[in-house]
Amino acid sequence: MTPTTATAPATAPRAACTAGTDGRITFRLAPPGPAAFPSPRLLLRLRPRKGQPEKTLRVLDLADAGDGELSAVLDPLPALPEGRWDLYLLPGPEGERIRLRPGLRDLRALVDGHVRDRPSPVAVRIPYVTRDGYLALRTWLRDAHVEVAGIDVTDRSTTVRARLHGVPLDAGASVLLRLRGGKGVERTVAPRAGGDGRDLAFTVDHADLLPESGDGDRVWDVFVRAGAGADAPLIRAGRLLDDVADRKEIFVHPAAVVGEFAVRPYYTVDNDLAVEVLRRT
Amino acid sequence: MKISFLLHNAYGIGGTITTTFNLAQALAGRHEVEIVSVLRHREHPSHTLDPRVSLRPLVDLRQEKEHPLHLRPARVFPVAEYRYHQYSELTDQRIAEALATTDAEVVIGTRPGLNVHVARQAPDHVLRIGQEHLTLDNHPPRLRTTLRRAYRRLDVVTTVTEADAAAYRRKMRLPGVRVEALPNSVPDPVLPAADGTAKVIVAAGRLVPVKRYDLLIEAFAPVAAAHPDWQLRIYGKGEEHTRLRRLIERLGLSNHALLMGAAAPMEAEWVKGSIGATAANFEPFGMTIVEAMRCGLPVVSTDCPYGPAEIIEDGADGRLVPVGDRDALTAALLDLVGDDELRRRMGRTALDNARRFAPAPVVEQAERLIEAAATARRTARPPAPPEPARLRRALAGHGFAARDAAYAAASAARRTIRGGQR
Numbered sequence: 001m002t003p004t005t006a007t008a009p010a011t012a013p014r015a016a017c018t019a020g021t022d023g024r025i026t027f028r029l030a031p032p033g034p035a036a037f038p039s040p041r042l043l044l045r046l047r048p049r050k051g052q053p054e055k056t057l058r059v060l061d062l063a064d065a066g067d068g069e070l071s072a073v074l075d076p077l078p079a080l081p082e083g084r085w086d087l088y089l090l091p092g093p094e095g096e097r098i099r100l101r102p103g104l105r106d107l108r109a110l111v112d113g114h115v116r117d118r119p120s121p122v123a124v125r126i127p128y129v130t131r132d133g134y135l136a137l138r139t140w141l142r143d144a145h146v147e148v149a150g151i152d153v154t155d156r157s158t159t160v161r162a163r164l165h166g167v168p169l170d171a172g173a174s175v176l177l178r179l180r181g182g183k184g185v186e187r188t189v190a191p192r193a194g195g196d197g198r199d200l201a202f203t204v205d206h207a208d209l210l211p212e213s214g215d216g217d218r219v220w221d222v223f224v225r226a227g228a229g230a231d232a233p234l235i236r237a238g239r240l241l242d243d244v245a246d247r248k249e250i251f252v253h254p255a256a257v258v259g260e261f262a263v264r265p266y267y268t269v270d271n272d273l274a275v276e277v278l279r280r281t
Numbered sequence: 282m283k284i285s286f287l288l289h290n291a292y293g294i295g296g297t298i299t300t301t302f303n304l305a306q307a308l309a310g311r312h313e314v315e316i317v318s319v320l321r322h323r324e325h326p327s328h329t330l331d332p333r334v335s336l337r338p339l340v341d342l343r344q345e346k347e348h349p350l351h352l353r354p355a356r357v358f359p360v361a362e363y364r365y366h367q368y369s370e371l372t373d374q375r376i377a378e379a380l381a382t383t384d385a386e387v388v389i390g391t392r393p394g395l396n397v398h399v400a401r402q403a404p405d406h407v408l409r410i411g412q413e414h415l416t417l418d419n420h421p422p423r424l425r426t427t428l429r430r431a432y433r434r435l436d437v438v439t440t441v442t443e444a445d446a447a448a449y450r451r452k453m454r455l456p457g458v459r460v461e462a463l464p465n466s467v468p469d470p471v472l473p474a475a476d477g478t479a480k481v482i483v484a485a486g487r488l489v490p491v492k493r494y495d496l497l498i499e500a501f502a503p504v505a506a507a508h509p510d511w512q513l514r515i516y517g518k519g520e521e522h523t524r525l526r527r528l529i530e531r532l533g534l535s536n537h538a539l540l541m542g543a544a545a546p547m548e549a550e551w552v553k554g555s556i557g558a559t560a561a562n563f564e565p566f567g568m569t570i571v572e573a574m575r576c577g578l579p580v581v582s583t584d585c586p587y588g589p590a591e592i593i594e595d596g597a598d599g600r601l602v603p604v605g606d607r608d609a610l611t612a613a614l615l616d617l618v619g620d621d622e623l624r625r626r627m628g629r630t631a632l633d634n635a636r637r638f639a640p641a642p643v644v645e646q647a648e649r650l651i652e653a654a655a656t657a658r659r660t661a662r663p664p665a666p667p668e669p670a671r672l673r674r675a676l677a678g679h680g681f682a683a684r685d686a687a688y689a690a691a692s693a694a695r696r697t698i699r700g701g702q703r
Contacts, residue, residue, distance in 0.1 A: 254530035
């Protein structure tokens, strides 16, 4: 954490936000004191990796909302790079920025986001509250996206229903599971296309995901290969198109027991789809 | 008028704290209001307190946890109270001082043990009000016996439901004490109300057995089968989490029934839904029902004691189904999920009907109650007699009093015998 975030949460200002279906986000806050904040603005900072300097910033003007509050609008375009953004109040040309705490987050417009087809690139933004109680924004930016609609786990196999966004389903497309850290070890299954060239479903046999020898635990990341050629782009499967910024502990699917292994589809910390294979203890 | 609330711990999280803060805030518009918090364990309250309301802690656990008097058991705070182990000679002493020196005209206790303090220790010129946020019938007999004796010295006892007020009148025999229901209030929502289009059922509360989230999840299974685009979102955390997760997996509801974790405030989550639901076996009030309705959601609830039937008008702004009846719960949910017009109409009615729980009408009721008690005082209601002798009390006792006293004595005897056998 940088020194500029040292403001005690109990006294830091709060910003409320409202998300629109088109990606627009409106922030609102009570005006801070004019002496300390002569020309207040909102700062979004892409959180850098640990030890790296911050590079990507967006500054939004705060305007009188007409009811005594200030508001700032984050327009749908340009799309934001993928990551986590922290929000600050800038006092003016001088002075230290103050990290914002959350007010009410009205995200109801995002709840059924999966029913709206997205053009390429697929850009997603979800305001959320950090573990330590500050307001932040999660963003995804992908050329195309496979949105998981449902997962059904049986003893023998897992079936995934999904919908393509940003690109139509090519006749030669395939589903690819890639072993994480597995030096190119892959499994391929054929998708079943739905009616309109966007819906698809695929079934993975659990037996195909087990280690050949007595190897330990493993994780398979799930992609759709957009076309027949080996150079066709890989599209990550995941679940991004609603109001849930951190899905891992909420959208939880059961494990299937396969011999000495438990096979379970899950969402990663980035809300992407993966399948874990754990040796049962 | 100066009004002083006596609260267990204003720095924690919970329904009594929320509702006390709400009432204090609403009263602060026309009165001087303070909250006296017996305990303090952190710098700032977890819930937001209106800056017009002053807050005064009596025992700061961050420094006084090991105070010699705090290590000795309480003598005024009743032993049968649930939080007895958190009270001590130190709290006895500090509460007594605070009450003896209060400059308030009205002192309001907010839990049984503190009501006993108010009854026994507030000066004669002060109006003494005891608030019951739980229910009489669920108190152990020994606590009821203590309260029966002490509450005679109160001016007013408030309950959160009419049903509990009726129980107090029937079973407590408190001559000259005004017993009235004063419901919890829910602040006016900030966000626009839900419009009934979201395909989400929302439930919220601690994940504990009495809330029967297992029943709600089971009742939701046929709903998800018939309407696979609907979700059930359960907000809250608690001991039942793992068991509920397993139930969801066993019923094949992983795509539809979601354990969302705790959310505060809930307002932004209610408006993502279009139906509220609770399957509880017991609700002293039913705060989440009011919250959901104030956000424009019709609520499907079990008709459990005591609150739901006093909040929901069955068929108009929600549905009441028999306690523990899974099929009835399913049918009520299906009615609302399957009929967009019905759901929207009931949501609008819920919004209108729940306005009676807004701070303004509730605080007006509280003021009328205080005024009536003050008038009763002025027209010289004789002061409450000193506590009668133990024997006379037992003999003169009303049926309920005698039963509670006998039960309390018997369980004390059982404890003694068991203690002797160990």
